[in-house]
Every structure is written in C-alpha cells, then in structure tokens.
Amino acid sequence: MxxxxxxxxxxxxxxxxxxxxxxxxxxxxxxxxxxxxxxxxxxxxxxxxxxxxxxxxxxxxxxxxxxxxxxxxxxxxxCCWRLLILDSGGRRVGRVLYQRTFMADNDALRNLWERIKPTLTGLDDREWDKTLIDTLMASGYQVRR
Structure with missing residues (x-):
C-alpha cells in the first residue's frame, strides 16, 4: 500500500x-x-x-x-520525495528525494545529517531507510513515506 x-x-x-x-x-x-x-x-x-x-x-x-x-x-x-521530514510541529524541514538524496531545509537538520551519514554507508535500501528514520525520530522529527 x-x-x-x-x-x-x-x-x-x-x-x-x-x-x-x-x-x-x-x-x-x-x-x-x-x-x-x-x-x-x-x-x-x-x-x-x-x-x-x-x-x-x-x-x-x-x-x-x-x-x-x-x-x-x-x-x-x-518535488518528488520518498521521505518527508517534519519537525515536532508538523512543518517540513527536509526530505529524501529519489533513492538517497537528502535535502535539509535548515541548519539543525543539516548538522544532524552530517552526523548520520557515516552510519549509513554500506547499508542496503531497507536498512538505510530504517536507520535514517529511527535516528530522525529519536531526534524529535516525524517522518512520512
């Protein structure tokens, strides 16, 4: 679905x-x-x-x-996004386009992405998504697919 x-x-x-x-x-x-x-x-x-x-x-x-x-x-x-990243108030702060193109709309999310990025190396698509989503959610973000 x-x-x-x-x-x-x-x-x-x-x-x-x-x-x-x-x-x-x-x-x-x-x-x-x-x-x-x-x-x-x-x-x-x-x-x-x-x-x-x-x-x-x-x-x-x-x-x-x-x-x-x-x-x-x-x-x-x-734009075409696979994952929509929202802040705790439900406002868009970033998205993942196509396969793994990460777009942050603010410095806080950009900085978090720089810390997350090395942990995603070598993961298959499902693991990549799960790790990214889990990390974002643990940091207070909402993620929509």
Missing part, C-alpha cells in the same frame, strides 16, 4: 483519481503519453512497496514521475 498517494479510481485510458494521505487532496492524474511503457513496467518498484504508484525507475536507475504533467499540487510544491 502506498503511504502518500493512493489510487482510489481507475478511469481507464491511463487516467486515475488519487488521494493524498498527507494533504487530504483528491486529484485526477493521467500518465504522460511518452511514459506509458515505463508506467506499465512495475519491476523497478519491487523493493519499494510503499512508493508512489506513479514512480518508476528506468534501466539506468533514473527516477521518473509518470504523471509529471498532471501531478498533484503537493508534488509540485515538494
């Missing part, structure tokens, strides 16, 4: 209605015509069961939003 966007209706012809658990928004999206084949190939998400249902990776590992032209507003505002 996807934890951010959930397809609530398949209207056919690559058109879907999605619900965003984070914002509560409901939006109709359509797979970009040049990305039909990429959308059909779900193999790149085998290890990411909670990823956005429209995220795909090409054979070089580059991430693609297959509904980029009609993507929800929250995606336009936040």
């Amino acid at each position: 996807q934890l951010v966007h959930c397809i609530t209706e398949d209207r056919g012809d690559y058109t879907f209605v999605v619900y965003n658990y984070y914002s509560g928004d409901v939006k109709e999206v359509r797979v970009d015509p040049d990305k039909y084949a990429l959308y059909e190939d779900r193999s790149s998400l085998e290890n990411l069961p909670e990823a956005c249902p429209f995220l795909r990776f090409d054979d070089r590992g580059k991430a693609w939003c297959t509904v980029h032209l009609t993507r929800p507003d929250i995606c336009r505002d936040y």
